[in-house]
Amino acid sequence: MEEKKIIKVKCFRFDPHKDEKPYYDTFEVPISGKMSVQDCLVYIRENEDPSLAFFINCRLGFCKRCLIRVNGKSCFSCLTNVEEDITVEPLIKDKIIRDLWSKNS
Amino acid sequence: MGEVEKFFDRIISTDLLIVGSEGAGGHAAIEAHSHGTDVLIVTKGKIGQCGASQMAGVDFNVDGKTAKILGFDGDDRDSPERFFEDLVREGLYLNNQKMVEKYVEYAPKAMKDLMDWGMRIYGYDSVHTEEMARGITSAGTLWVAAIRKKVKELKIPMLEDTMLIDLLVSDGRIAGAVALSIKSGETVLIKCKAIILATGGWHRAYSFNTGSYDLSGDGIGVAYRAGVELISMEMVQFCPITMVWPPKDRGSIALYVLSCIDPFDKYIQLVNNKGERFMEEYDPINLEKSTKEIVSIASELEVENGRGGPHGGIFLSLKHLRTKFIDAIIRIANNRIKNELKDTRYEFITLIPELLEKCKTEDIEVGNAAHYMGGGIKVNENTETTIPGLFAAGECSGGLWGAVRVASACTEVGVQGIIAGGVAPKYVKKVEQAEINKNQVKEILDRINKPLMRDEGITPNELTKKIHEISGQKVGLIKEGILLKEAIGELEKIINNDLENLCITSTKSKELNDEWIKAIELRNILTCLYLSAKSSLIREESRGEFYRRDYTNTDHDNWLKTIVMKQKNGELDIKFEKPVVTKISLPKGKLTYQEAIGVATASLKRE
Ligand SMILES: Cc1cc2nc3c(=O)[nH]c(=O)nc-3n(C[C@H](O)[C@H](O)[C@H](O)COP(=O)(O)OP(=O)(O)OC[C@H]3O[C@@H](n4cnc5c(N)ncnc54)[C@H](O)[C@@H]3O)c2cc1C
Ligand code: FES
Numbered sequence: 001m002e003e004k005k006i007i008k009v010k011c012f013r014f015d016p017h018k019d020e021k022p023y024y025d026t027f028e029v030p031i032s033g034k035m036s037v038q039d040c041l042v043y044i045r046e047n048e049d050p051s052l053a054f055f056i057n058c059r060l061g062f063c064k065r066c067l068i069r070v071n072g073k074s075c076f077s078c079l080t081n082v083e084e085d086i087t088v089e090p091l092i093k094d095k096i097i098r099d100l101w102s103k104n105s
Numbered sequence: 106m107g108e109v110e111k112f113f114d115r116i117i118s119t120d121l122l123i124v125g126s127e128g129a130g131g132h133a134a135i136e137a138h139s140h141g142t143d144v145l146i147v148t149k150g151k152i153g154q155c156g157a158s159q160m161a162g163v164d165f166n167v168d169g170k171t172a173k174i175l176g177f178d179g180d181d182r183d184s185p186e187r188f189f190e191d192l193v194r195e196g197l198y199l200n201n202q203k204m205v206e207k208y209v210e211y212a213p214k215a216m217k218d219l220m221d222w223g224m225r226i227y228g229y230d231s232v233h234t235e236e237m238a239r240g241i242t243s244a245g246t247l248w249v250a251a252i253r254k255k256v257k258e259l260k261i262p263m264l265e266d267t268m269l270i271d272l273l274v275s276d277g278r279i280a281g282a283v284a285l286s287i288k289s290g291e292t293v294l295i296k297c298k299a300i301i302l303a304t305g306g307w308h309r310a311y312s313f314n315t316g317s318y319d320l321s322g323d324g325i326g327v328a329y330r331a332g333v334e335l336i337s338m339e340m341v342q343f344c345p346i347t348m349v350w351p352p353k354d355r356g357s358i359a360l361y362v363l364s365c366i367d368p369f370d371k372y373i374q375l376v377n378n379k380g381e382r383f384m385e386e387y388d389p390i391n392l393e394k395s396t397k398e399i400v401s402i403a404s405e406l407e408v409e410n411g412r413g414g415p416h417g418g419i420f421l422s423l424k425h426l427r428t429k430f431i432d433a434i435i436r437i438a439n440n441r442i443k444n445e446l447k448d449t450r451y452e453f454i455t456l457i458p459e460l461l462e463k464c465k466t467e468d469i470e471v472g473n474a475a476h477y478m479g480g481g482i483k484v485n486e487n488t489e490t491t492i493p494g495l496f497a498a499g500e501c502s503g504g505l506w507g508a509v510r511v512a513s514a515c516t517e518v519g520v521q522g523i524i525a526g527g528v529a530p531k532y533v534k535k536v537e538q539a540e541i542n543k544n545q546v547k548e549i550l551d552r553i554n555k556p557l558m559r560d561e562g563i564t565p566n567e568l569t570k571k572i573h574e575i576s577g578q579k580v581g582l583i584k585e586g587i588l589l590k591e592a593i594g595e596l597e598k599i600i601n602n603d604l605e606n607l608c609i610t611s612t613k614s615k616e617l618n619d620e621w622i623k624a625i626e627l628r629n630i631l632t633c634l635y636l637s638a639k640s641s642l643i644r645e646e647s648r649g650e651f652y653r654r655d656y657t658n659t660d661h662d663n664w665l666k667t668i669v670m671k672q673k674n675g676e677l678d679i680k681f682e683k684p685v686v687t688k689i690s691l692p693k694g695k696l697t698y699q700e701a702i703g704v705a706t707a708s709l710k711r712e
Binding site: 057101103 | 155281450
């Protein structure tokens with residue numbers, strides 16, 4: 001079996017109706033086999049915090065809607081490999097609907 | 106504001122509502138618009154960026170003779186009649202032959218529309234039948250981009266990221282629909298005279314599937330709740346050689362596609378965990394080039410017998426090739442994909458070369474994923490359902506394919522989109538807007554809000570896990586009476602208890618609340634899976650994509666009938682219907698499963 005490694009995913013969080021300002025939550029995600037940033041976010045949503053808002057549709061680079069910022073760089077979350085601890089943020093930090101999804105996503 | 110309107114955040118009136126924006130829905134909208142009809146598209150994603158259509162290979166079919174008129178090389182040996190015959194034979198005679206006739210008749214128009222809208226074409230090929238060329242190839246992304254461009258050009262109004270929740274039916278006909286904005290959580294009342302459902306499949310009932318996140322069988326679920334008849338829900342196509350591992354690639358059919366293309370098809374071998382080329386056991390003559398169904402079943406049996414990989418698949422292997430040879434394959438693939446076709450899709454330009462490279466040192470774990478839903482909303486050849494004013498087009502409908510789909514689904518959805526987009530406008534002209542039933546509206550809104558109000562119960566994630574266990578273990582590719590009975594019992598419990606006990610506690614926000622959307626989708630997913638398990642148990646034979654371990658024959662004498670289901674007074678009502686026959690009479694006798702598939706697909710080794 002593949003070895004499992006735990007990484008830390010630091011996530012931008014913001015609910016404009018509830019929070020005065022954005023903050024970050026850090027989640028631990030077990031990495032087993034090649035995983036994408038989106039796989040990590042799905043893991044978090046299914047196991048840690050179901051309220052995390054982010055975009056997912058085709059999972060394989062077709063829809064081109066899952067743009068996100070990882071360690072400051074813009075990329076498609078489903079196409080970006082994860083090996084080390086990461087920080088994920090929305091592409092644009094204004095007009096946030098919730099968390100990682102802004103109005104123009 | 107009226108009594109009903111006050112329950113909603115937003116109210117819209119239109120003549121014709123089209124739900125789903127892709128191959129079927131987008132095409133239907135453009136066609137209906139050309140008839141001067143007032144149209145609104147509601148789609149769960151963004152047009153051209155959701156559903157299965159964007160992910161398709163893609164191939165379209167037109168018979169060889171008519172293809173010449175469209176400017177392709179064509180093939181004079183072919184004809185619409187021959188195409189029709191192939192489709193019914195491949196469907197193992199369960200097809201609605203009137204629908205097949207329409208498919209063949211409208212396929213050229215569906216193709217021509219896409220060409221007129223600027224879809225770039227890759228080539229004309231022997232896709233569908235190996236004997237002669239009948240296939241026009243392109244990319245799913247180019248297909249949906251052409252539709253999107255046309256819809257935008259025509260300024261057809263759209264509500265994107267908006268989900269159909271339920272149909273509103275008054276006096277037995279369509280009066281409107283309730284929808285929900287996924288982004289804002291706003292409820293929308295849509296008053297309309299007719300609706301075309303083009304919502305695609307219900308892939309999400311299976312944890313291992315090839316589709317997109319928005320495919321939760323909503324169209325089928327809402328139709329069933331409205332009392333509409335469904336057909337052939339047991340027909341689910343699983344795609345072999347789908348990536349099982351690693352997680353990032355899971356669900357990709359890139360290697361399956363490659364395994365169908367000359368010259369790659371010659372080199373791909375499937376092996377079990379002992380390194381044995383197991384197809385030698387199951388089909389020593391055709392090996393990996395056997396039919397999709399036989400390859401799928403063989404892989405599944407290997408896994409069952411403990412010869413599978415660590416993640417429940419078998420392996421694709423190129424270990425019999427020298428490294429230099431694999432390098433050559435990568436070069437050929439790159440050249441064709443990047444230089445000749447100028448494809449830009451990740452799966453083709455990045456993933457395939459990456460996986461081939463990996464094959465130099467390791468085998469790749471692949472398996473059978475839920476891929477295409479052959480059954481769905483029962484329609485006639487005019488896409489009419491059993492409720493006046495309700496039409497269904499594309500993968501959410503059923504009846505065309507019978508027991509196997511070999512020919513192009515992309516052509517199917519275009520054809521049915523065109524037909525629905527022509528028939529619905531005529532209906533709209535004849536009727537007045539029906540009165541909306543206040544109680545029905547209240548019931549729907551109460552139902553969707555309940556999970557948000559509960560503080561305890563089962564969460565959508567927990568319930569999804571439970572459902573995926575059942576679908577994966579008991580309603581998968583190889584079916585068996587005992588397991589189906591268990592699945593049905595378990596699903597009934599879930600439907601009666603868990604579904605009415607869903608709770609969302611992580612956030613009560615209505616904006617982008619994935620848990621809330623899941624809670625709504627789960628009702629539809631459960632409807633589809635439950636009805637599929639039910640009709641699978643009823644069909645005591647094996648036919649095409651449908652395989653029962655305990656009834657392995659294809660039994661023309663007793664089972665040339667379709668299973669039709671609907672909800673009546675809150676109960677499931679089941680009946681059998683003979684397939685609609687126009688030209689090809691139904692055969693008699695019993696064949697073994699392999700014989701039947703062999704006869705049906707003799708000339709059609711590839712999709
Ligand atoms: C990976 C993959 C590859 C394929 N390759 C091929 C191929 O090469 N050749 C071939 O012939 N077929 C192929 N198929 C099958 C084919 O692509 C589909 O059958 C076809 O595209 C379905 O088109 P559709 O318009 O009916 O549905 P979809 O394209 O799935 O669109 C469904 C639409 O309905 C919307 N929707 C769903 N629920 C709701 C709701 N509640 N409210 C509002 N909107 C909703 C969705 O957002 C989407 O817009 C492939 C399928 C997959 C998954
Ligand atoms: S989810 Fe579609 S491109 Fe990433």
